[in-house]
Amino acid sequence: MNALLEPDEQLETIRVRGNGPLEGTVHVPGAKNSVLKLMATTILCDGAFELSNVPDIADVAIMGDLLAAIGVEMTRPGPGELVLVNTGKITPVAPYELVERIRASINVLGPLLTRCGEVRLSMPGGDDFGARPIDMHIAGLEAMGAEFKFSHGYLEARADRLHGADITFDFPSVGATENLMTAAVLADGVTTIDNAAREPEITDLCEFLVSMGAKIDGIGTPTLVIEGVEQSTLRPVRHQTVPDRIQAATYLAACSVAGGRLDIVGARADHMTMLLDRFANMGLDLTPTDTGIVVASDERPRSIDVATLPYPGIATDYKPLIITMLAVADGVGIVTENLYPGRFRYVEELQRLGADVRTSGHHAVIRGVPRLSGAPVKAHDIRAGAAMVVAGLAAEGETTISGIHHIDRGYDDLVGRLQAVGADIERD
Numbered sequence: 001m002n003a004l005l006e007p008d009e010q011l012e013t014i015r016v017r018g019n020g021p022l023e024g025t026v027h028v029p030g031a032k033n034s035v036l037k038l039m040a041t042t043i044l045c046d047g048a049f050e051l052s053n054v055p056d057i058a059d060v061a062i063m064g065d066l067l068a069a070i071g072v073e074m075t076r077p078g079p080g081e082l083v084l085v086n087t088g089k090i091t092p093v094a095p096y097e098l099v100e101r102i103r104a105s106i107n108v109l110g111p112l113l114t115r116c117g118e119v120r121l122s123m124p125g126g127d128d129f130g131a132r133p134i135d136m137h138i139a140g141l142e143a144m145g146a147e148f149k150f151s152h153g154y155l156e157a158r159a160d161r162l163h164g165a166d167i168t169f170d171f172p173s174v175g176a177t178e179n180l181m182t183a184a185v186l187a188d189g190v191t192t193i194d195n196a197a198r199e200p201e202i203t204d205l206c207e208f209l210v211s212m213g214a215k216i217d218g219i220g221t222p223t224l225v226i227e228g229v230e231q232s233t234l235r236p237v238r239h240q241t242v243p244d245r246i247q248a249a250t251y252l253a254a255c256s257v258a259g260g261r262l263d264i265v266g267a268r269a270d271h272m273t274m275l276l277d278r279f280a281n282m283g284l285d286l287t288p289t290d291t292g293i294v295v296a297s298d299e300r301p302r303s304i305d306v307a308t309l310p311y312p313g314i315a316t317d318y319k320p321l322i323i324t325m326l327a328v329a330d331g332v333g334i335v336t337e338n339l340y341p342g343r344f345r346y347v348e349e350l351q352r353l354g355a356d357v358r359t360s361g362h363h364a365v366i367r368g369v370p371r372l373s374g375a376p377v378k379a380h381d382i383r384a385g386a387a388m389v390v391a392g393l394a395a396e397g398e399t400t401i402s403g404i405h406h407i408d409r410g411y412d413d414l415v416g417r418l419q420a421v422g423a424d425i426e427r428d
């Protein structure tokens, strides 16, 4: 159970009935996986930050509560806007009740440590898809001079002032790249991060930091070079959050299984190159435009094989959507998960809808069936929950999805947006 939600919210469901083609325009809001990191980074300097294109999602509210406990006050002056005021009175403690609710709470570690010289952080939570260690975050910060201690569920770190270091990752971790980068901004000297993650959300964070006065080279490449600056040289800024490529992919998947034509405004084709290539192979007609992507589909998807990889590969967060498309595709597809071995929990739910999916280790074999059959299913995490909604669009009869507080963590009015393009969907 999600402790901070009222019991009624836990019981809410989404009902969806497959009713044929979707038609119209969908606006894609800013990315959860960027805005939460931008918010955490406001710890670095005093003053009022303004963020736009902010999704209206539960995780933003939770991060806002965490930042309020630390000393950054959040207000929402209008739709899609956030103002974050860093009061300068920063408490470098991230309490359990808030940290355990979102994985991105780990992103306060680097900023708090580099700004305050100490931090006490409860171990992070987030989606339930297997162990998510933070050893790379810790090893990198240790290389920069931090000392860590773990006691009573809390991670404690100290460093008078972090110093620059040459760090090479075994694996391009998104969170570790972000934490080390934000820490390095105020470190003494130059930090080089090799094999850094280069997701569009990382680039967004780099651009945010540079506009604040940070010195970062190699943005968008696997080698980031950060030259530390004095705290007094940083300034608060206005920034527009990068669009959410996972939400954009959700509407592409919806159009693929339901058919029709959608103008997905805000989607950045250049952030989704490999996925769009795969979706074209599956039969989607895709046209990048000045404002987004137009997608059309008038046939059953075709099966393909897909493996998840760090960016620019196919993101693991797309995978539940891809498996759902393959569940109703013509042929057999194999999906290989290379990031999170345990991330197949939703397959049991798809099987309840009549999908023919078998998993073994980190592979899934999907034999497409012409149509799924509506049934009650559960959302186990954000992306799996959205995939259940897409599956409902591909099913005959009614699909009822419970556990939708997971969907609310990352999707900004998924139901309303799908209703507006003709889907038979409602929230009860």
Ligand code: UD1
Binding pocket: 033, 103, 104, 131, 132, 133, 134, 135, 136, 137, 138, 171, 172, 173, 174, 175, 176, 315, 316, 317, 339, 340
């Ligand atoms: C972020 C995204 C998540 C996405 C993931 C991969 C946020 C809030 N979440 O998660 O939606 O699925 O990127 O694109 O932005 N690992 C270690 N040690 C570490 C760090 C990571 O072993 O110190 C492992 C993880 O357990 C996992 C893999 O590396 O198997 C990927 O993790 P990482 O890239 O760090 O993902 P997150 O930042 O947690």
